[in-house]
Amino acid sequence: MIAENDLALGEMVEEISKSPIWEQSLILVIEDDSQNGADHVDAHRIPAFAISPYARRGAVVHTRYDFLSFIRTFEIPLGLKPLNLFDALATPLYNAFTSKPANAEPYEAITPRQPLLERNSAGSPNSRLSQRLPLEQTDRSPQRLLDKILWQSGHGPDSEPPPPGPNGSSIDERAARGFERSERP
Numbered sequence: 001m002i003a004e005n006d007l008a009l010g011e012m013v014e015e016i017s018k019s020p021i022w023e024q025s026l027i028l029v030i031e032d033d034s035q036n037g038a039d040h041v042d043a044h045r046i047p048a049f050a051i052s053p054y055a056r057r058g059a060v061v062h063t064r065y066d067f068l069s070f071i072r073t074f075e076i077p078l079g080l081k082p083l084n085l086f087d088a089l090a091t092p093l094y095n096a097f098t099s100k101p102a103n104a105e106p107y108e109a110i111t112p113r114q115p116l117l118e119r120n121s122a123g124s125p126n127s128r129l130s131q132r133l134p135l136e137q138t139d140r141s142p143q144r145l146l147d148k149i150l151w152q153s154g155h156g157p158d159s160e161p162p163p164p165g166p167n168g169s170s171i172d173e174r175a176a177r178g179f180e181r182s183e184r185p
Contacts, residue, residue, distance in 0.1 A: 003112040010092055010109030017107040026077060027051040028093075050093055053101035063095045099146050125157035 010027060016025055029049040048065070050073075066092035073083060090181035120127060126149045134140040144164060151161035 004116055013107045014109040023053055030070050049144040050096040054097045056098055057101050057103040062096045069093055
């Protein structure tokens with residue numbers, strides 16, 4: 001569950017931020033996907049975090065970074081040479097940091113208000129549809145349908161998710177519509 005992941009990350013950051021190594025620490029967090037749901041700008045964007053006494057506190061950095069940017073950022077303070085041309089040419093996360101520690105106070109993990117063991121009821125929006133998805137098999141559920149279910153879980157059952165990005169598949173779009181039609185009573 002997302003809340004469990006967030007709490008675990010917060011607890012790890014709290015522990016490190018209260019330790020003697022905090023002043024020399026760098027924690028980079030990048031999700032492997034955007035929780036399987038598109039954001040309001042572009043589905044290729046994913047949340048990423050730079051956590052350190054040198055991180056710009058509360059900053060939202062609009063510089064375009066990619067996964068290799070994170071690898072390159074780790075290599076620099078460790079004095080490591082790039083592994084290959086791809087990380088050698090990657091843009092480090094320079095805009096996420098300050099030159100002096102400006103964010104050194106310890107972090108306190110935030111316990112979610114929602115009970116971690118609470119689950120949606122059978123009558124929740126899209127519950128019946130979700131139960132029929134072949135989630136036990138990787139990549140068998142139509143991505144656009146998963147995006148819609150996740151979007152509506154956060155924005156309300158009558159909300160419309162953003163359209164797919166330039167790499168969205170019309171095949172997936174047709175599969176999602178077909179799956180939804182088969183669910184109607």
